[in-house]
Amino acid sequence: MYFPICSLAIYQLGKPKPLPHIPHNKLHWFAGDYPFVARMRREKSGFSYAFDDIAIRLGPVSQLVLGLGASWVGKVFGPGNVVVVVADAQEAQDILINRSAEFDRSRRTSLLFEGTLRQGMLGLPTGEQFKQHKRYLGIAMTSPYLARMTPRMVEHVQELVEVWAIGASQLRTGSSGDVAINAIEDLRLLTVDIIASITFGTSLDGTRALLNYLEATPSAGPSSRLEVPQFVLDLEVLLHTIADGAMFPVPGLLPWWTRTLNRKWRSAIGRVHAGLRTRLQTARAQYASETRDSERPAAHKAENLLDIILERERKDEYKGVMALTESEIIDELTTFVLGGAETTPTTMQWALKILCKHPKVQRKLYSELVEKLPAITTRAPTYAEISDEANLPYLSAVLYEVLRCARTIAVVTRVATRDTVVLGYPVPKGTEVLFPIGMMRQLESDASKDVTDSLESARSPSSKSGRKTGYWSGSNVHLFNPDRWLRRDGSFDANAGPWLPFSTGFRGCFGTKLALIELRIFLAIVQVNFFFDALPEELNTWQSHERLTRHPIQCYIRPIPWDKMENN
Ligand code: HEM
Known part of the structure; x- marks a missing residue:
């Protein structure tokens, strides 16, 4: 009698848990999105395609629930993580450039480099030491x-x-x-x-x-x-x-x-x-x-x-x-x-x-x-x-x-340093936010312009005034075509479209x-x-x-x- 109740209670506490409101895949009962990421890795020879894939299916803001995700057990013991994927070039650029007080280099990224480069820029958090190093080497x-x-x-x-x-x-x-x-x-x-x-x-x-x-x-x-x-x-x-x-x-x-x-x-x-x-x-x-x-x-x-x-x-x-x-x-x-x-x-x-x-x-x-x-x-x-x-x-x-x-x-990440909002979606402090910078379709083409335009009212004030680049044509965005960077007079236009x-x-x-x-x-x-x-x-x-x-x-x-x- 007690066993099933206790099991259910433990499962409820520990099951893969997404963030509320943000679109996500149907989750595996225990591993969340891990099987999906593993399949993308196998089929497309790279885990980063998982981020592209959900962005195309679920829209400019989505989430991947890795393992136990945002569940209580996942958070306390660490076998889980939620990654919010922001696949909108204008918003990505705005967050990376103008909202650094709300989004910093993620601890997970720093940990990757910390073993090898304990005091090198790649491993350092954004603080006085990092700034001093950047000044030192800036020349x-x-x-x-x-x-x-x-x-x-x-x-x-x-x-x-x-x-x-x-x-x-x-x-x-x-x-x-x-x-x-x-x-x-x-x-x-x-x-x-x-x-x-x-x-x-x-x-x-x-x-x-x-x-x-x-x-x-x-x-x-x-x-x-x-x-x-x-x-x-x-x-x-x-x-x-x-x-x-x-x-x-x-x-x-x-x-x-x-x-x-x-x-x-x-x-x-x-x-x-x-x-x-x-x-x-x-x-x-x-x-x-x-x-x-x-x-x-x-x-x-x-x-x-x-x-x-x-x-x-x-x-x-x-x-x-x-x-x-x-x-x-x-x-x-x-x-x-x-x-x-x-x-x-x-x-x-x-x-x-x-x-x-x-x-x-x-x-x-x-x-x-x-x-x-x-x-x-x-x-x-x-x-x-x-x-x-x-x-x-x-x-x-x-x-x-x-x-x-x-x-x-293909991707860069940041972590939310306080409770905040991205394109109208609440993002709690400590959430990892990922930008699929290598993505060529959703993030970059005029095929997604309607979606992009519909987000206008949800954009942050700095993003609203900040779009500097054009859009790529949805019909050929996936092709290699250097001419897309040239104006009619043949001159080079670095802002012809998103490029990160x-x-x-x-x-x-x-x-x-x-x-x-x-x-x-x-x-x-x-x-x-x-x-x-x-x-x-x-x-x-x-x-x-x-x-x-x-x-x-x-x-x-x-x-x-x-x-x-x-x-x-
Ligand atoms: C085609 C060549 C390169 C590409 C595509 C590239 C791309 C990138 C990207 C995407 C990041 C992550 C930035 C972020 O998290 O927002 C990065 C960071 C970094 N790259 Fe490069 N990189 C290239 C060449 C180099 C070279 C030649 C150096 C040598 C000095 C270098 C030094 C660094 C350093 C030190 C960082 C960390 C910056 C920080 O943490 O603030 N990269 N790079």
Whole structure:
């Protein structure tokens, strides 16, 4: 008699519980939406598609009830979570930019990074320490600094072009032998070379070593490669550990588990930190000897991130303010390297895959580059030249469209720091709110304009006055079409439609400017050197794997130098 009553009472307390009023799926009696998320992950090779799917079916505000959701047991013991999905670009932008007092970086996101980057920006909550770090490193994203970094980025991309030129000369046609180059490792090496060079002043020279090897070994095939450097492998272990954390059952214990029980991670972080510490100490000694008797160089003369940090340190000492501790610096150096080593190569891989399928786009881009920037064929382009959106509108359009379609990072989250309202729906304090920034339909097209318009009265005051972008046409929003970014007169329009690959606002991507210039240089230089030939379907499938970013499973290329193209 008592047993069924007690069981029912426990079930009522603990069953998956959604937030009131907000639309949701029919829930599994115990696991809530977990089976649905698992099915999306299996069928579409990424859990983030679950957020797109419910947004399309349930509207601009919906919720996923994970495990026990907002139930009493779920909240107290932690095996549950409710995620409110906001799939409306205008409102998402408004919340990320204007409502940061109500929505902050979620604790769950910070916990993912905290084990590896305890005191790096990715792991830090928004507080004084975070702000101090952002101020410290901000110079690294200024135009004068990036202009000084440009020759190095160009040099590394040109090394890669030489590697691919050797590979291209060895490629065969037909189905036997090497018909294509596997570009995944090459892009990983390139981006680590670039980020190391910008961070420490010296590159890993992985691409240079590969080039030397291929030149010295003419019998090596087009995809024959050296062993990946240990530093790159270690970064991969760190990135995998962070990504695996998303599935960890008790998020609060994740940093402890990572640091204490994950041996592979401990070896990798040990080597990475030791390497960074040595570089920091060497740079410090050199900086001290150079500046002892002479005038302190102005901060904007810094030649790498270490210089920036040392110059700031000197300034702070001078003013009597507290500088960053050594472990804070090491964590920020690690953040920088990890930030650059994952997202950028993944986006480059998608760019190449997409270009292979769009020969007309390649021809148009090539024509623009040789007509508007003829110097690019004879010398390294400068930062001013390559970042000139007015002179190179099609390069800008291709880049924006690659980032729109690549869906490199599909979602970002915030947590409500007080009871609040989103598009008329009450959202209690502590609720995680998710923005599916990689979503291409509901969030971005005029097919949802009626829905968007009907929400007008429910918008927050800052959102009502804040829409800056147009809508994409619902009929072609899912297609790769750089022309959508061009005005009738051919000029580039960055506000043509919603675009959030880097998120936005105070906690948006810190590395946006660096990533954009790196990608522009990459696209311009590889395209001006090669046409990327179409590939057999089996070498250019659209399958992907979602970890911290959405990776393509394959990235093969058949580069053909333009002078070898018939009807160039
Ligand atoms: C194509 C390349 C990249 C993409 C698509 C990208 C995207 C993103 C996104 C979506 C976020 C989350 C922002 C949020 O929660 O609102 C983020 C954060 C961040 N990114 Fe990037 N990123 C890229 C490249 C880089 C690079 C090269 C760096 C190197 C410095 C970097 C450093 C960071 C940092 C430090 C954060 C955390 C910012 C914070 O917590 O306030 N990113 N990025």
